[in-house]
Amino acid sequence: xxxxxxxxxxxxxxxxxxxxxxxxxxxxxxxxxxxxxxxxxxxxxxxxxxxxxxxxxxxxxxxxxxxxxxxxxxxxxxxxxxxxxxxxxxxxxxxxxxxxxxxxxxxxxxxxxxxxxxxxxxxxxxxxxxxxxxxxxxxxxxxxxxxxxxxxxxxxxxxxxxxxxxxxxxxxxxxxxxxxxxxxxxxxxxxxxxxxxxxxxxxxxxxxxxxxxxxxxxxxxxxxxxxxxxxxxxxxxxxxxxxxxxxxx
Amino acid sequence: xxxxxxxxxxxxxxxxxxxxxxxxxxxxxxxxxxxxxxxxxxxxxxxxxxxxxxxxxxxxxxxxx
Numbered sequence: 683x684x685x686x687x688x689x690x691x692x693x694x695x696x697x698x699x700x701x702x703x704x705x706x707x708x709x710x711x712x713x714x715x716x717x718x719x720x721x722x723x724x725x726x727x728x729x730x731x732x733x734x735x736x737x738x739x740x741x742x743x744x745x746x747x748x749x750x751x752x753x754x755x756x757x758x759x760x761x762x763x764x765x766x767x768x769x770x771x772x773x774x775x776x777x778x779x780x781x782x783x784x785x786x787x788x789x790x791x792x793x794x795x796x797x798x799x800x801x802x803x804x805x806x807x808x809x810x811x812x813x814x815x816x817x818x819x820x821x822x823x824x825x826x827x828x829x830x831x832x833x834x835x836x837x838x839x840x841x842x843x844x845x846x847x848x849x850x851x852x853x854x855x856x857x858x859x860x861x862x863x864x865x866x867x868x869x870x871x872x873x874x875x876x877x878x879x880x881x882x883x884x885x886x887x888x889x890x891x892x893x894x895x896x897x898x899x900x901x902x903x904x905x906x907x908x909x910x911x912x913x914x915x916x917x918x919x920x921x922x923x924x925x926x927x928x929x930x931x
Numbered sequence: 932x933x934x935x936x937x938x939x940x941x942x943x944x945x946x947x948x949x950x951x952x953x954x955x956x957x958x959x960x961x962x963x964x965x966x967x968x969x970x971x972x973x974x975x976x977x978x979x980x981x982x983x984x985x986x987x988x989x990x991x992x993x994x995x996x
Contacts, residue, residue, distance in 0.1 A: 760946040920994035
């Protein structure tokens with residue numbers, strides 16, 4: 683029996699890149715805002731993708747991908763930059779590192795109004811970020827599988843198997859990386875999440891706009907470094923001036 | 932209706948904490964969409980630098996308040 687190994691390998695490698703990008707966001711969100719919310723967003727995105735694939739199948743290939751990327755990328759940018767600005771202001775000492783009194787008052791007020799209660803243990807912001815990341819990458823994996831397996835029904839199954847193997851590998855990587863991440867200080871992680879989500883948001887929005895990123899997907903690394911530099915500069919700009927009396931001491 | 936409004940405002944709050952910042956960022960994306968930039972890395976760099984500058988300006992503004 684001959685098996686389409688080149689198709690499996692092509693689908694595996696191409697999907698691996700997309701899954702690793704999704705994993706980066708899920709790990710970052712989970713480490714900062716809780717694994718339950720990160721998994722909830724991931725599972726919701728995976729389920730929605732499964733439903734879309736089951737309903738529309740190959741016709742998904744006709745989706746206006748640039749517009750989709752531009753909208754999701756802009757949403758991620760808004761979300762990531764909100765976190766990044768807050769993390770910069772915390773690192774600069776403008777905002778408290780963890781204002782528990784304020785948090786308590788807000789939670790109590792929410793409970794009094796009968797609004798979003800923490801009883802569910804779900805953080806919608808975190809779940810939404812994980813959902814966005816997994817959904818956009820999942821759609822790309824669907825495209826990859828459809829493109830690589832487009833030669834006919836004999837190549838579609840190997841393409842699906844290649845993508846599934848990549849997903850399994852990424853899930854194992856995620857489980858391994860989960861514990862070391864929980865030892866990093868909270869604000870440093872929040873800053874890292876802001877940097878990563880902003881970098882991916884910029885990349886996807888740019889791709890949707892038709893921009894040519896140098897180095898293709900590797901531009902996300904350069905963008906992450908760029909946002910890290912922005913964070914450093916932001917902390918310097920936001921730091922309150924040292925008073926002369928303090929300076930003398 | 933009240934519940935829907937609460938969910939809507941919760942969802943909006945995920946992405947927008949400063950309307951001026953959000954509107955300027957969206958305007959920057961729309962500007963690039965209208966310009967339909969050529970396939971040149973210069974436009975990609977300009978896109979990132981604009982967002983970076985906007986972020987720094989708003990961080991400084993918030994710190995000075």
